[in-house]
Amino acid sequence: MDIRKVKKLIELLEESGIAEIEIKEGEESVRISRMTSGAVFSQPQMFAPPPLQVTSAPAAAAAAPAAPAPTSIDHMVPAPMVGTFYSAPAPGAKAFVQIGDEVKVGQVLCIIEAMKMMNQIESDRAGKITSVLVQNGDPVEFGQPLFAIQ
Numbered sequence: 001m002d003i004r005k006v007k008k009l010i011e012l013l014e015e016s017g018i019a020e021i022e023i024k025e026g027e028e029s030v031r032i033s034r035m036t037s038g039a040v041f042s043q044p045q046m047f048a049p050p051p052l053q054v055t056s057a058p059a060a061a062a063a064a065p066a067a068p069a070p071t072s073i074d075h076m077v078p079a080p081m082v083g084t085f086y087s088a089p090a091p092g093a094k095a096f097v098q099i100g101d102e103v104k105v106g107q108v109l110c111i112i113e114a115m116k117m118m119n120q121i122e123s124d125r126a127g128k129i130t131s132v133l134v135q136n137g138d139p140v141e142f143g144q145p146l147f148a149i150q
Contacts (some may be wrong), residue, residue, distance in 0.1 A: 008032060019116055033118075034128035075125050079140040081113035087136040095136075097147070101129045109147055112140060125149050 009032055010023060020033035079085070087095040087110050096108050103109065103123045112119050131148035134140055 005034065011092065016120050018117065019119055022116065023093045037125065042140065063108075074130050074150050076145040077109060077123065077125075077147040077149060079112060079142060079144045079146055080140050081112055081119065083112040083119070083140060085119075085134045085138050085140045085146065086111040086137065087132070097130055097132075099129055103127060103129060103149065110134075121146070133144070 009023060009030065012021070014078050016093055020031065022029065022031040078098055087097075089096070089111065096110055105123055107123045108120045109123050110121050112121055127149040130150045133145050133147065140146065
């Protein structure tokens with residue numbers, strides 16, 4: 001792959017605010033990603049909230065997560081996009097956060113994979129993780145609560 005193309009991809013990555021890009025040309029491929037410490041992903045404006053789903057009471061009880069229910073004073077961290085939730089940076093790696101962990105503003109809580117892009121989701125509030133509402137590998141919807149922070 002031509003180095004000028006790689007430089008152009010880096011410029012596009014910086015201008016767009018995208019965290020990672022991968023391009024394949026025949027047998028060659030290049031992946032460029034950046035890890036920014038201060039980036040906070042904003043909620044996309046083009047997505048509508050997911051429609052409410054009505055389920056029967058027994059099915060809803062069976063699908064309830066084992067995590068403790070958050071209290072009304074907890075701050076909910078919503079999914080800023082539709083994608084797949086990952087609690088750790090790689091399979092088999094330690095989770096970014098667990099119940100009981102103290103987090104700071106800007107600390108990475110999880111990754112949401114959307115359209116082959118790995119998006120780090122950062123805490124917008126300091127506090128203690130009281131509940132993890134999604135399991136590793138689960139699909140998440142826009143606005144779905146992921147964590148409760150007290």
